[in-house]
Amino acid sequence: EVFPSSQDAVAKLAAETAELIRSNEAAGKQTVLGLATGGTPIAYYKELIRLHKEDGLSFANVTSFNLDEYAGLPQDHVESYWYFMHQNLFNHIDIKPENINLPSGTVADADIPAHCAEYEQKIKDAGGIDLQILGIGRTGHIGFNEPGSPKDSLTRAIELDPITREDAAPAFGGLDNVPTAAITMGCGTILAARRIVLMAWGEGKAPIVNEAVTGPVNDIVSASYLQEHANSVFYIDQAAASKL
Numbered sequence: 001e002v003f004p005s006s007q008d009a010v011a012k013l014a015a016e017t018a019e020l021i022r023s024n025e026a027a028g029k030q031t032v033l034g035l036a037t038g039g040t041p042i043a044y045y046k047e048l049i050r051l052h053k054e055d056g057l058s059f060a061n062v063t064s065f066n067l068d069e070y071a072g073l074p075q076d077h078v079e080s081y082w083y084f085m086h087q088n089l090f091n092h093i094d095i096k097p098e099n100i101n102l103p104s105g106t107v108a109d110a111d112i113p114a115h116c117a118e119y120e121q122k123i124k125d126a127g128g129i130d131l132q133i134l135g136i137g138r139t140g141h142i143g144f145n146e147p148g149s150p151k152d153s154l155t156r157a158i159e160l161d162p163i164t165r166e167d168a169a170p171a172f173g174g175l176d177n178v179p180t181a182a183i184t185m186g187c188g189t190i191l192a193a194r195r196i197v198l199m200a201w202g203e204g205k206a207p208i209v210n211e212a213v214t215g216p217v218n219d220i221v222s223a224s225y226l227q228e229h230a231n232s233v234f235y236i237d238q239a240a241a242s243k244l
């Protein structure tokens, strides 16, 4: 779906999220959100915060699972995704800390497989993800599912693509400071969500959006797997749609 501006897209997605949370709440159910980091979802999180403050939207019945975390970064590192999520969303809403889930960047290598299996189990125990929010990286990755990620992959450690590290370099003050690996939900984890919305804004995203939407479905562009999901949609602005 192409919107006149990113703000229009974000308003629709936030309204849709609020409706989901409220209808689940009325039925006595938790809402499970799959959340993403990066510059793209910041405006969406701002809109959710606004709905919380001005429209009484409560997150007391929301459980969240983030897509990924950089390997080696403690929670209080300013570039960790834990830090990002607290700064940009969690510190401003009434979600319960015990309902917030992110992969850990600091588990010992030997414990990573068990940590990842536990993350998968937690998502299952929560009833699965109702709404998964995604951005898209220049390599076509969703979460950190870099080229070569199988469609049925689960939460695991992954080596970051050089392009992804290059894109992150300014935020880390140089390429040398960018982690080389991450823990990410797999493509299979993401595709198990009942609804998936991928957001993309700006001309820079136009080539990869075009590949993901109209290109072949394969592991070179993990976002292409979304073509095979029955309830997934791209919310994009005019500029991101310019190569479609």
Ligand code: GLP
Pocket: 036, 037, 038, 039, 040, 041, 067, 068, 134, 135, 136, 137, 138, 142, 143, 144, 164
């Ligand atoms: C990182 C994140 C992705 C995100 C991508 C694009 O690689 N792991 O989840 O989609 O960056 O980031 P941005 O939204 O800043 O363009």
